[in-house]
Amino acid sequence: xxxxxxxxxxxxxxxHLMIQDMVRKFAEKEVSPGAGERDRSMEFPRDICSKxxxxxxxxxxxxxEYGGAGMDSISYAIIIEELSRACASTGVxxxxxxxxxxxxxxxxxxxxxxxxxxxxLAAGKKIGAYCLTEPxxxxxxxxxxxxxxxxxxxxxxxxxxxxxxxxxxxxxFIVYATIDKSKGNKGISAFxxxxxxxxxxxxxxxxxxxxxxSGTAQIAFENCRVPVSNLIGEEGDGFxxxxxxxxxxxxxxxxxxxxxxxxxxDAALKYSKERSQFGKTISNFQFVQEMLVDMITxxxxxxxxxxxxxxxxxxxxxxxxxxxxxxxxxxxxxxxATSHALQIHGGxxxxxxYPVERFYRDARVTEIYEGTTEVQKMVIxxxxxxx
Amino acid sequence: MVLTKQQNxxxxxxxxxxxxxxxxxxxxxxxxxxxPLFFMKKxxxxxxxxxxxxxxxxxxxxxxxxxxLAVKEIxxxxxxxxLSIGAxxxxxxxxxxxxxxxxxxxxxxxLVRGEMLGAFGLTEPxxxxxxxxxxxxAVSVxxxxxxxxxxxxxxxxxxxxxxxxxxxxSREKGKKGISAFxxxxxxxxLMIAKKEEKLGLRASDTSGLILDGCQVPKENLLGLEGDxxxxxxxxxxxxxxxxxxxxxxxxxxxxxxxxDWAKKNEVDSGLMDEHEWEAGMIAEAATKLEAALLLAQxxxxxxxxxxxxxxxxxxxxxxxxxxxxxVCDAALKIIGCSxxxxxxxxxxxxxxxxxxxxxxxxxxxxxxxxxxxxxxxxGRLVPA
Ligand SMILES: Cc1cc2nc3c(=O)[nH]c(=O)nc-3n(C[C@H](O)[C@H](O)[C@H](O)COP(=O)(O)OP(=O)(O)OC[C@H]3O[C@@H](n4cnc5c(N)ncnc54)[C@H](O)[C@@H]3O)c2cc1C
Ligand SMILES: Cc1cc2nc3c(=O)[nH]c(=O)nc-3n(C[C@H](O)[C@H](O)[C@H](O)COP(=O)(O)OP(=O)(O)OC[C@H]3O[C@@H](n4cnc5c(N)ncnc54)[C@H](O)[C@@H]3O)c2cc1C
Numbered sequence: 001x002x003x004x005x006x007x008x009x010x011x012x013x014x015x016h017l018m019i020q021d022m023v024r025k026f027a028e029k030e031v032s033p034g035a036g037e038r039d040r041s042m043e044f045p046r047d048i049c050s051k052x053x054x055x056x057x058x059x060x061x062x063x064x065e066y067g068g069a070g071m072d073s074i075s076y077a078i079i080i081e082e083l084s085r086a087c088a089s090t091g092v093x094x095x096x097x098x099x100x101x102x103x104x105x106x107x108x109x110x111x112x113x114x115x116x117x118x119x120x121l122a123a124g125k126k127i128g129a130y131c132l133t134e135p136x137x138x139x140x141x142x143x144x145x146x147x148x149x150x151x152x153x154x155x156x157x158x159x160x161x162x163x164x165x166x167x168x169x170x171x172x173f174i175v176y177a178t179i180d181k182s183k184g185n186k187g188i189s190a191f192x193x194x195x196x197x198x199x200x201x202x203x204x205x206x207x208x209x210x211x212x213x214s215g216t217a218q219i220a221f222e223n224c225r226v227p228v229s230n231l232i233g234e235e236g237d238g239f240x241x242x243x244x245x246x247x248x249x250x251x252x253x254x255x256x257x258x259x260x261x262x263x264x265x266d267a268a269l270k271y272s273k274e275r276s277q278f279g280k281t282i283s284n285f286q287f288v289q290e291m292l293v294d295m296i297t298x299x300x301x302x303x304x305x306x307x308x309x310x311x312x313x314x315x316x317x318x319x320x321x322x323x324x325x326x327x328x329x330x331x332x333x334x335x336x337a338t339s340h341a342l343q344i345h346g347g348x349x350x351x352x353x354y355p356v357e358r359f360y361r362d363a364r365v366t367e368i369y370e371g372t373t374e375v376q377k378m379v380i381x382x383x384x385x386x387x
Numbered sequence: 388m389v390l391t392k393q394q395n396x397x398x399x400x401x402x403x404x405x406x407x408x409x410x411x412x413x414x415x416x417x418x419x420x421x422x423p424l425f426f427m428k429k430x431x432x433x434x435x436x437x438x439x440x441x442x443x444x445x446x447x448x449x450x451x452x453x454x455x456l457a458v459k460e461i462x463x464x465x466x467x468x469x470l471s472i473g474a475x476x477x478x479x480x481x482x483x484x485x486x487x488x489x490x491x492x493x494x495x496x497x498l499v500r501g502e503m504l505g506a507f508g509l510t511e512p513x514x515x516x517x518x519x520x521x522x523x524x525a526v527s528v529x530x531x532x533x534x535x536x537x538x539x540x541x542x543x544x545x546x547x548x549x550x551x552x553x554x555x556x557s558r559e560k561g562k563k564g565i566s567a568f569x570x571x572x573x574x575x576x577l578m579i580a581k582k583e584e585k586l587g588l589r590a591s592d593t594s595g596l597i598l599d600g601c602q603v604p605k606e607n608l609l610g611l612e613g614d615x616x617x618x619x620x621x622x623x624x625x626x627x628x629x630x631x632x633x634x635x636x637x638x639x640x641x642x643x644x645x646x647d648w649a650k651k652n653e654v655d656s657g658l659m660d661e662h663e664w665e666a667g668m669i670a671e672a673a674t675k676l677e678a679a680l681l682l683a684q685x686x687x688x689x690x691x692x693x694x695x696x697x698x699x700x701x702x703x704x705x706x707x708x709x710x711x712x713x714v715c716d717a718a719l720k721i722i723g724c725s726x727x728x729x730x731x732x733x734x735x736x737x738x739x740x741x742x743x744x745x746x747x748x749x750x751x752x753x754x755x756x757x758x759x760x761x762x763x764x765x766g767r768l769v770p771a
Pocket of ligand 2: 277282344345346474510517542543742746748
């Protein structure tokens with residue numbers, strides 16, 4: 001017997017709606033107002049991080065026993081979307097803090113590491129970052145060159161990391177290095193490195209097209225001394241940890257892309273109803289309507305893909321293909337939507353008087369970080385073709 | 388594409404100048420938002436600003452496509468400089484099209500030679516795509532006109548010596564009440580308003596004009612009262628061709644970055660098994676670049692025969708500006724995150740390119756123009 005409506009629901013739960021409402025209000029009040037200025041000055045939203053921590057939004061999925069909120073993945077997606085809708089930099093800062101910096105610890109770390117690092121990260125008292133990418137190793141993370149050599153009670157790290165989001169402000173860094181290059185993926189290991197460890201160096205701040213307030217840094221390790229106890233998991237577990245983390249990270253970036261697009265859409269919709277040309281508001285023109293319709297249809301489709309991958313993750317079943325689909329679709333959608341939003345603003349869209357030019361720049365990176373679109377396509381292809 | 392000797396000459400001259408003199412300065416000047424006034428003077432001396440004008444007005448008497456190719460080469464190196472050329476032409480052409488010999492002697496010749504810098508003020512706060520809805524007024528008083536109103540987005544306004552602006556000499560007549568005036572920078576009542584901070588083209592100046600009882604001598608009316616709208620449409624046709632060349636320059640620059648990356652990463656050695664995605668993007672961009680250049684060439688050909696080329700100019704502008712955004716996008720994707728930092732010029736190309744879909748008539752307006760023109764000739768694209 002088929003029961004009408006059984007087995008599928010498009011409703012967010014009461015709890016999800018409450019979280020959405022709370023974060024939306026917070027973002028409108030605390031995040032949105034300074035977003036343009038932070039974009040210009042490239043100032044990291046340190047105060048916002050503290051406030052997010054107080055609200056329990058910096059350790060959303062982190063278990064409560066380590067100071068986290070222990071919420072589900074859909075809540076997390078909602079939170080990142082709402083923050084990004086106001087400010088994409090804050091969105092990615094929170095995403096890195098929540099997932100890239102904490103997931104490796106709560107999924108793979110020793111009890112000692114969890115107790116030592118998670119509570120402060122989840123409370124937003126300390127900032128976390130994630131160091132995988134190197135000058136000659138981006139999509140192909142297995143080829144990384146940073147070396148970790150064990151000597152007594154310490155590992156000594158040598159190498160360079162690029163594009164470390166939060167890097168300028170972070171206290172703790174999840175760092176991937178190899179203990180033996182000849183072992184390939186199996187030599188890669190993950191460590192927690194503190195900013196104060198001897199041999200840790202910030203090389204420079206990256207000046208970028210978008211997410212300019214995300215404190216993205218280049219980092220160098222020069223015989224950086226890391227206690228043996230700061231190894232996450234076993235030697236050689238690094239590659240597995242990185243991939244597991246990135247699967248979840250992709251949901252974050254997809255949520256960020258949806259948020260950016262939604263922010264741009266909100267602005268364009270409003271503008272189209274205020275601006276008149278040829279004696280009517282431009283919302284009357286079919287070309288303008290077409291852009292708006294395109295935007296919202298794709299935004300809603302992308303959001304459903306995000307929710308589905310989050311739902312699968314919470315269910316504990318494989319969600320790698322779905323996370324890649326969500327990221328692929330949402331990031332390409334976001335680029336198009338922000339371009340439409342700018343276009344609807346005409347010449348004003350090209351200026352910094354309106355937020356759409358910022359959204360337009362911010363959307364680009366969602367197709368690149370945490371696996372480029374091409375890499376997402378490869379993951380999906382592998383999944384549907386097998387092998 | 389086969390070029391004439393003349394076209395080759397101007398293309399090469401512009402390219403050499405751009406590569407050897409402009410390129411070394413671009414990063415710093417663009418970062419500081421420093422207006423390329425010096426280079427505009429140089430372009431005048433080289434004859435590049437005067438390519439399409441008759442010798443008797445200080446020009447080079449060359450064909451339109453020579454000019455488009457020169458704009459393309461310069462924009463390829465620095466889009467802000469390319470746009471400054473475009474705006475200068477918008478401020479020069481109306482005088483060429485509608486000016487008296489006296490006005491031509493006084494203004495056109497120094498503009499063509501680059502001794503003066505021109506600007507064009509059509510857009511107003513409430514009048515953008517609908518250029519006919521201009522509100523600036525011009526009232527005739529004692530041998531002068533008094534202009535009152537505001538202009539926005541006037542390219543080069545802070546540095547220009549002359550401005551061609553639209554104003555209504557008669558409110559009742561609608562479009563037919565619009566007149567064109569030549570304003571000099573030091574006229575009382577002319578003020579430069581806020582400078583825009585923009586997504587890209589930071590070294591190009593985009594400012595507003597405030598006309599507060601600006602006193603303009605009667606002799607500075609261009610053509611007759613009410614001629615303005617026609618003159619501006621004609622000016623925009625030529626301007627759109629310029630934007631086509633400008634956008635093509637950016638597109639080619641981004642394309643070359645894509646190719647550099649592909650070569651460095653040996654895309655050619657694994658085209659079919661590892662790099663079909665990149666190959667697809669490269670092939671698409673290469674094909675459309677050729678098509679865009681052909682559209683521009685055809686529009687120039689029609690223009691030089693003296694016929695209307697409204698449709699051709701709009702097609703060339705629409706296609707080239709869409710393409711520039713597309714190619715920049717593809718370049719960002721192919722190159723990956725290093726293209727997002729200002730270590731490579733791609734992020735600049737990407738920010739600059741978007742203006743092509745907005746300035747001198749948005750893409751939506753181009754589509755309306757093209758459709759109207761095509762419907763007028765019952766859909767026959769090629770004259771029977
Ligand atoms: C703002 C920003 C923040 C970032 N934050 C972080 C961070 O916090 N931590 C971190 O570790 N990294 C971070 N990154 C790095 C990011 O994750 C990498 O840039 C990304 O994985 C791509 O690497 P790449 O740029 O080296 O590109 P490459 O790997 O060099 O790729 C270049 C191009 O080749 C394509 N390509 C690569 N391999 C293949 C293949 N096998 N088949 C087909 N096509 C392929 C790609 O799709 C892309 O188009 C950040 C990047 C940016 C821009
Ligand atoms: C950097 C820069 C430089 C510029 N330089 C100059 C200059 O030197 N001189 C000058 O005079 N102007 C200049 N402009 C102004 C430019 O020409 C206008 O911005 C442009 O014509 C669009 O007008 P608008 O900005 O008022 O947009 P609007 O006309 O308000 O358009 C808003 C949106 O509505 C759409 N739209 C409007 N009407 C229709 C319709 N009928 N059907 C469908 N869609 C429609 C548009 O396509 C757009 O998407 C410049 C602009 C910029 C950004």
